Structures are given as structure tokens and as C-alpha cells.
Amino acid sequence: MAKRHDAIVDMYEKLPVPFGLVRFGVAPDHPEVKNCQDRFTEVASSPRFNFIGNFDMGKVGLLELRKQYDAILFAYGASKDRELSVPGEHLQGVYSARAFVGWYNGLPEYASLSPDLQSGDTAVIIGQGNVALDIARILLSGVERLKTTDIAANALDTLSSSKVTKVHVIGRRGPLQASFTIKELRELMQLLDIQFKPVPLHLLPGLEQKLPRAQKRISDLLRNHSNHSSNDNRLSKSMNLDFLQSPISFNADSDAGNKLASITLSHNRYKNGNDLFDASAGVESTNENDTLKTSLAFRSIGYKSEPLPGMQDLGIEFDLRKGTLPNVAGRVVNGGNAIPGLYCAGWVKRGPTGVIATTMEDAFSTAEIIVSDWAGKASGKPGWEALRSRFPHATDWDDWLKIDAAEREMGRAKGKEREKCSSVDQMLNILR
Ligand SMILES: Cc1cc2nc3c(=O)[nH]c(=O)nc-3n(C[C@H](O)[C@H](O)[C@H](O)COP(=O)(O)OP(=O)(O)OC[C@H]3O[C@@H](n4cnc5c(N)ncnc54)[C@H](O)[C@@H]3O)c2cc1C
């Protein structure tokens, strides 16, 4: 970076298109969330900002990049998923939430996932975060609700012939420990033609119980719903929040088969002395098990960041346990000492939790640190100019605008907001 007032910012992106999880994670029926793209577009219009897409940061060599820039900010998110480490979790019919979400959002990596929504009527989602609720909502919504969104065309086709009518979202702890938020819970409860099954009232505190605001609202909503819901058999679909259960194995249809047929779940109880209304309460297995028949399951227990190749050459010891870059307020550190010129923001800084607003706040605070470190310092480092000729297939912001226009046009023809390109080749073909 040169003097603060004429700093040049280059942003590298693996795919030819920008927006990360806002494009490939946020559910298609949440278009209002995608408004943050406008803010990004505003930033991108600055002549001092370069978008460089179709560029895998791991491939350039971080040592090389370090030579060309005064500061490097790592904000590459979490592109792996956490695993349960129980037998059978890779059977056919068990999908990671990341893959399924990527599939319905048109992420090229998962365009050919082809999840089997036809073999059975029951889907089981392990984990009770907002991603789990997104998946439940997409499975139960019905295509009428989704068909004008930017959902991928092949996902809409598969969902239109889906046989799934029952969804179980399974948490290892109780309702007061679940990590979903009230807005997403309410949205699921309000879906048409779906019976949202009552929650056992003994797991919910009385109205008089003092709780943090977010937990209180969730608890009141679930209690109110559970007190008043009736078994309406005219409703063709059902949604179950199942608490205090953990999968101990995913089972195949025969000894030799590799297709999911059932899940064995252990029942859990609160650890001795733990308050069941405390968000941090822990559980243990009771050793009582149940088997749930299903041919379709999703593992939705969180995403995971990994180190980039060459990080060690820069003195970075990635924290594999937490899945984050060791940092103090966004400065990457080794043994407590800041490594000059290296910064981080977003999920790779904090871990894979937080909504867009928290991620933005966090990015602003790292940006302030970078500015304070570099204020008044001049530099003649060339940045992208030194690398450009070696990466003829890299895309820039104008290329994105062309892909954007083509996607909107393809969408218009189908009455949709946009039809996303399903492969990197399709994106690059638009530019040829
Ligand atoms: C399924 C899902 C749904 C969500 N829905 C909502 C919602 O409705 N509302 C809300 O507020 N929040 C939502 N969130 C949370 C929100 O998406 C995150 O808080 C936010 O996107 C995290 O930002 P990030 O920059 O850390 O990571 P990301 O958004 O993942 O951005 C990381 C970027 O780095 C790029 N990258 C990765 N590896 C490389 C590499 N090697 N070289 C170059 N580039 C690379 C990626 O392609 C990506 O563009 C959702 C999250 C998920 C997982």
C-alpha cells in the first residue's frame, strides 16, 4: 500500500465472480440479505480498487505475493465442512450442508451433486444452526415459493419432484442451547401447509424465568406454538425439532450396501448440575438409542477454514483446532508477536459463525488497524501490475458486470431474478 490517501486495494477471488457466501450460501428466498452486494459494488467502483477473479490465492505463492504488496489481508472464509466422525457419515444419501447449500445456490463445485430427494419421504438434518433451518425450509417450501428466486435451475427441477414431506432437525442439546435465531425459526413456522410439531414443554422454562433476550424470545415462541398446535392431519408436510439426540451411526440398507437406510441416535441428558436453561449447558449420552428410518440426511454442524499452501513460509502457524488464523485484533501473530503486513478478517479470523452484519463490523475493525499501521508510510510496491501478465485468465470487475448482465438476462427469460452460471467455463464463455 502506498501513502494512505492513494492506497491501491487488490481483491483476489477464486471464482470469476464476487460475493462469497452472499452469492453461494445465503438462501435464495432471502433476497433482502443480498442487498449488501450493493455496498460491495459501491466500493468496487473506486478507481483504487481492483477485483481479480478466477485466481486461486493458494497457487500464486504467498511469498511471491508478499513481495508485491505492503499488506495482505486474509478473508477467504471457510471452504470445508465439519464432520461428525461417526460410522457411515459418508454413505450415499448423507450430504454435507455445505454441498447441498452450494448445489441449490449454483456453486460450480456442486452443480452435479444430484441429491436423492425421490427415494424416501423423510429427511434428517443433524445440527440446529441457521444453516440447518435454511435446508429444512428449502426442502419443505414447495417450488412455487422459490421459482422466481435465483435458485439454480437444476435444483428447482429436482425439488419439484421431491418426495420429502417430513423433516427432522436434530440437536444434541436442548431448545435453549440451539444456535438458530428467532427470525429463521419464525419463518419456518410460518410456511404454508406444514405442521410444525410441538416441542416437549418440560424443555422450556416458565414465562417468569429470566433469560437473555434472544433465548427468551425463542423460548416464548416455541412454548406458545407448542401450547396451541393441534395435530392437523390435513397438512401434508411436517417439521420436527428433535432435541437431546446425537447420531452414533448412519446405517446402510444391507451389510454390503452403501445407501443410507437409517440413523441410530443416542438420547442425551444434561450433565449433572447443569442448568437446562443455560445456553452453555453440556449433555452426555444416556446409552438409550433409537433408530430413525431415512434415506436422506444432512450434516449441518458448521463450516471449517483451512490454511492456504505456503502460509508457514510467511511464519503463520494456522490454528487447526479452532480453524482460524492466530491474530490479535486482525493482525496475524506468531507466538503473540504481529507478523508485519499480515492481517485477517471474517470467518478465517473469528471462526465460522456470525451473520453478514457481524462479519462487516469485524472487517471494518481490521481495516482500521491496517490504516493505523500504514498511515504516513509510502511504498513503491507494484501489486497486481507485477503479476498480471502471468495470469491471463484472471477476471476483473468489468468481466463480472458482463456475467451479471448475462445471468440476469437468462433469468428474465424464465421469470427469475437471475439464472446463475453453473460452471466456471460457462462464466468464462460469456467473456469470450
Ligand atoms: C449457508 C449459509 C447461509 C447464510 N445465510 C446468511 C443470511 O441469510 N444472513 C446473514 O446475515 N448471514 C448469513 N450467513 C453468514 C454469512 O454468509 C457470513 O457471515 C459471511 O459470508 C462470512 O464472510 P467471509 O468473508 O468470512 O467468508 P465468505 O463469504 O465465504 O468469503 C470468502 C471468499 O474467499 C474466497 N476464497 C476462498 N478460498 C480462496 C482462495 N484459495 N483464493 C482466492 N479466494 C478464495 C471465496 O470464494 C469467497 O468469495 C450464511 C452463511 C452460510 C454458510
Ligand SMILES: NC(=O)c1ccc[n+]([C@@H]2O[C@H](COP(=O)([O-])OP(=O)(O)OC[C@H]3O[C@@H](n4cnc5c(N)ncnc54)[C@H](OP(=O)(O)O)[C@@H]3O)[C@@H](O)[C@H]2O)c1
Ligand atoms: N439467516 C441467517 O441469518 C443465517 C443463515 C445461515 C447461517 N447463518 C449464520 O452462519 C453461521 C454458521 O451457521 P451454521 O448453522 O453452519 O453453524 P452454527 O450456528 O455454529 O450451528 C452448528 C450446529 O451444529 C451443532 N453441532 C456442532 N457439532 C456437533 C456434533 N459433533 N454433533 C451434533 N451437533 C453438533 C451445534 O450444536 P452445539 O451448540 O451443541 O455445538 C449447532 O446446533 C451462524 O452464525 C449462522 O447464524 C445465518
